[in-house]
Amino acid sequence: xxxxxxxxxxxxxxxxxxxxxxxxxxxxxxxxxxxxxxxxxxxxxxxxxxxxxxxxxxxxxxxxxxxxxxxxxxxxxxxxxxxxxxxxxxxxxxxxxxxxxxxxxxxxxxxxxxxxxxxxxxxxxxxxxxxxxxxxxxxxxxxxxxxxxxxxxxxxxxxxxxxxxxxxxxxxxxxxxxxxxxxxxxxxxxxxxxxxxxxxxxxxxxxxxxxxxxxxxxxxxxxxxxxxxxxxxxxxxxxxxxxxxxxxxxxxxxxxxxxxxxxxxxxxxxxxxxxxxxxxxxxxxxxxxxxxxxxxxxxxxxxxxxxxxxxxxxxxxxxxxxxxxxxxxxxxxxxxxxxxxxxxxxxxxxxxxxxxxxxxxxxxxxxxxxxxxxxxxxxxxxxxxxxxxxxxxxxxxxxxxxxxxxxxxxxxxxxxxxxxxxxxxxxxxxxxxxxxxxxxxxxxxxxxxxxxxxxxxxxxxxxxxxxxxxxx
Numbered sequence: 001x002x003x004x005x006x007x008x009x010x011x012x013x014x015x016x017x018x019x020x021x022x023x024x025x026x027x028x029x030x031x032x033x034x035x036x037x038x039x040x041x042x043x044x045x046x047x048x049x050x051x052x053x054x055x056x057x058x059x060x061x062x063x064x065x066x067x068x069x070x071x072x073x074x075x076x077x078x079x080x081x082x083x084x085x086x087x088x089x090x091x092x093x094x095x096x097x098x099x100x101x102x103x104x105x106x107x108x109x110x111x112x113x114x115x116x117x118x119x120x121x122x123x124x125x126x127x128x129x130x131x132x133x134x135x136x137x138x139x140x141x142x143x144x145x146x147x148x149x150x151x152x153x154x155x156x157x158x159x160x161x162x163x164x165x166x167x168x169x170x171x172x173x174x175x176x177x178x179x180x181x182x183x184x185x186x187x188x189x190x191x192x193x194x195x196x197x198x199x200x201x202x203x204x205x206x207x208x209x210x211x212x213x214x215x216x217x218x219x220x221x222x223x224x225x226x227x228x229x230x231x232x233x234x235x236x237x238x239x240x241x242x243x244x245x246x247x248x249x250x251x252x253x254x255x256x257x258x259x260x261x262x263x264x265x266x267x268x269x270x271x272x273x274x275x276x277x278x279x280x281x282x283x284x285x286x287x288x289x290x291x292x293x294x295x296x297x298x299x300x301x302x303x304x305x306x307x308x309x310x311x312x313x314x315x316x317x318x319x320x321x322x323x324x325x326x327x328x329x330x331x332x333x334x335x336x337x338x339x340x341x342x343x344x345x346x347x348x349x350x351x352x353x354x355x356x357x358x359x360x361x362x363x364x365x366x367x368x369x370x371x372x373x374x375x376x377x378x379x380x381x382x383x384x385x386x387x388x389x390x391x392x393x394x395x396x397x398x399x400x401x402x403x404x405x406x407x408x409x410x411x412x413x414x415x416x417x418x419x420x421x422x423x424x425x426x427x428x429x430x431x432x433x434x435x436x437x438x439x440x441x442x443x444x445x446x447x448x449x450x451x452x453x454x455x456x457x458x459x460x461x462x463x464x465x466x467x468x469x470x471x472x
Contacts, residue, residue, distance in 0.1 A: 272333035
């Protein structure tokens with residue numbers, strides 16, 4: 001009887017030890033299986049999970065626009081007062097819903113090239129008004145003249161055309177005209193062979209961004225989705241030194257196994273540069289654990305605050321010897337037009353930039369850019385890209401509409417919020433195919449290890465107790 005009991009206790013301890021060992025062995029083996037599966041499924045080639053979502057995003061992407069309506073146009077033009085603005089919006093468009101075009105796999109260097117078609121469809125139900133709503137905004141064509149034509153003679157000639165067209169520093173335009181283009185009355189009278197259509201995003205519909213050439217990750221998964229070339233080049237030709245480099249991905253995804261310490265680099269053609277995001281927090285997105293990465297204020301700092309930004313500083317008068325910050329001069333990227341990019345409401349910008357503009361209320365939560373990245377796959381499952389489009393306006397003594405100005409203005413035109421969140425069905429599918437299997441494996445490992453250790457310890461204690469009792 002005693003032998004049977006002792007044998008049973010030893011057998012229980014052995015079973016517990018086996019379960020604990022099996023659980024322990026499963027951990028590295030399970031991690032290897034997960035890593036192998038992920039490396040296979042995030043490659044950008046036909047048949048993988050990543051490729052299906054990469055060709056055509058399963059996420060609804062929208063661009064919301066808030067337009068700055070100028071409240072005192074006559075006062076600004078005649079007395080150079082502060083510009084009073086009032087934002088109105090959102091006016092919402094669905095974008096990025098078309099599949100990538102001209103997709104070509106390049107086996108020699110393990111890259112895939114493509115074009116991203118541009119199309120925007122107005123969404124009335126998600127907007128505060130109609131595309132025909134009107135605003136008082138900066139006259140884009142008139143404001144550009146002193147930057148493209150610097151000689152007094154040409155400015156004087158163009159001033160006569162500006163007056164003949166009844167154009168001034170400000171104009172009234174509809175949402176649709178301002179965003180996507182309108183025939184400018186001043187340019188229509190100019191006898192040069194130039195495009196007479198003007199718009200903040202003109203041309204957009206029917207065009208395509210690219211050509212992009214990115215690594216497909218087949219030979220090196222740590223390079224998957226990283227841009228090799230954009231429009232056939234590895235550099236942009238807009239900036240000096242390393243600022244001109246095209247770094248990282250397009251932010252739709254990143255190489256897998258993202259760690260919190262990683263700096264996520266990505267390129268945005270909207271701002272004509274590469275930029276980066278840093279880890280902020282862990283959040284739960286529809287049952288999926290994700291890492292939130294944000295654009296830090298340091299990315300927009302002046303070279304005085306962040307020496308790495310020295311090559312983004314241009315020689316325009318607005319830079320104040322490169323001590324101003326929070327705005328990016330992208331005029332070289334826009335054929336000389338004085339376009340400036342910032343965060344909405346000049347968030348993280350120096351006081352001298354926003355001081356001449358009244359009605360701005362920067363808010364970190366509403367106006368920052370963030371990416372929510374699933375760390376195992378590197379997929380961006382939610383994002384909010386927020387940008388403000390501004391124009392530099394400066395005095396011009398030979399142009400009546402600008403001659404009374406006594407200072408430079410960086411005039412905000414509009415700001416946009418481009419957002420995308422993984423849909424409920426896609427989230428369920430993602431959990432089933434990826435996180436669910438990983439969590440299940442982890443649960444099995446934990447149960448085996450825990451139960452095994454408990455069984456081993458309990459049976460060994462019982463065995464020792466029986467032996468002690470018998471010895472007495």
